[in-house]
Amino acid sequence: MTGPSFLRSRAFRRVTLQAGFVAGLLLLVLAATLTARTNLATQGLTSGFDFLWKSTGWEMNFSLLPTTTADPYWWYLLMGLMNTLFMGTLGLAGASVLGLVVGLMRSGRNPAARLLGTIYIEIFRNLPLILQLFFWYAMANALPAPRASIAFGGALINARGLYLPGLMVGPGTVALAVLSGLVGLGLAIWVLTARRFNRVEPRGQRRVALLAVLAGLIGAGVFVVLGHDPADAWVTLPALQGLKIDGGFRIQPEFYALAIAITTYGAAYVGEIVRGGFKSVGRGQMEAAAALGLSSWHIFTRVRLPLAFRAMLPILINQYVWLIKATTLGIAVGFSDFFMVIASSINHSGQTFEFIGILMAGFLLINFSLAAVLNRLNRAIALKGHQTTGSA
Template structure:
């Protein structure tokens, strides 16, 4: 019997169709690129990334590292990305803490606590984030000037920002100390959650994690001792000086308002996720824990919370990725995040396509990295064949 023609094979037809579609898509991309280059050349605009090494000629109002108008574009883009990461770290951390508290209140038996938590969620979840951002920014602008700043103990509150006590060390040393402390904390969390340490006994694993944190603290203390100016105090306290405030750490209104808006808005969604995670824990598992003689705190910390966290983590990943993208709203109040630096760079350089590509690539890297880390944590703590649902 003669063999059937190749064109009658479903596999062959599928491969040919997919290959033709890929070639057509590639041809469309190449044609669009050539057309865009021709149009740019006709308008006297050059394409490419050589502009990244030219000076910007403008200033950023908030940077973690030193910046000047003579710095190149690539340095400003890096600083904007660092600002976005810092805002994301503070926003996600604050939203997680608020959401955990609100979720516990919603899951409790106290009617007053449940009512307050429900009121908070319905209020902040149903108002647009940009509206909340404008509210906090208007409230910040309504604060008194530095001469009449509100005294909050060691901190001062004025229309120019929040002034907090800080270590009396150089700015660069403070950045290094903060990075070391965050690295130590991240390594400790990895030790507690990674599979490679799963066979280690719980007590040695906790000792190793605590040792990493203590090592980071000791290294930070050594840097502080080496860079601290002799003959001065260890704390730099904010002090009013006429029309300004000297000393301490200044948190700009734009930064503070965006952080508060993300934390309060994200906390409402995280609170509902936390409540759903607690409801996913089966009643039989809790009754079994009580039957073993565990105290109420042990039932919560060793049974209910771990199982609820496993149930809520997949949904939290999506929420965290969304909150990272919400940092782009900082441009509405003038916060120099990655998106605002890209927009300012487009205005000054005219390299629209290149900068939009950098913007998309930057957010893809950040969000994919965050999702990859959290997904790995999800796989590390997952119980194979275990079902956390079935709450009666």
């Protein structure tokens, strides 16, 4: 006697096995959660997120907005997240620009430029990032004392940091100005990648994107003007006053050491990605552009670079996501990024599981958002049905 027909169905058996596996996994997670909660209660530790509104009682050594020991944990977490985003933005921008230069040197015809590019990549790519970070931090600490500061272009540098001329506006004003510029840039990217603009002429599409960037910059300027006190000067210059530096804007050694390390290390990988992208462009396409009478500059900017960028963008996405996660190494030199704020909060509050969950959620949000934006850009510039690779 045969059983029901649905039991003989391969699809039914697959669905049943998958559902049983997911149910078993959920039961395992639930059992682990209940066990951890019971153990915490036995040790007198409470779970939940009520601690987020309690004051921290410790200070952050770097934050884009003012912080005090009386601030709650949620504010410190927000500042740590902003520090990570700020450092990641600087690191990605610096690695992209320097990596483009190194990649062009490696792809050029000048033997000296190719040699220099090769030496740079072989050195900085094969040294661990944390080792490079310690090197730059040691170099920063080896600088002279404040009384013997090195002056250049209105700036001062010593063992306590880099002092640059600064605007006489509040830190909150600067944050709003930067946010306005980023919103304008985000709108421009959305216009260039949105499907609803596909039927618009390319020149009109670029014009709308340019207007979005200009609107962001104008908004940033408005915030700066509104945040300035008319009784004060616009710019303050750093000057030695006794044993300290007054005026200007101070960049801490922990900050610029980490920024330099991420930039130089990431540029070595970006340079190789750029070189591979240029090698993927077929020689026939450049010869066809030359046959049309285009100059060498127009061949590079309108044929070779766009095609190479399409080829290198998918690999750059993975590299950018990795560099964002590399900002967590700032804890080794005392930079108050998101990871260090989480670690310090765990030591002061004892809410280990909650803070680890917040840390995981924060980095998932950052990396998924970055990957989503870049993947959208990749889909927008992809040449469907065309072959962009060829022999170099």
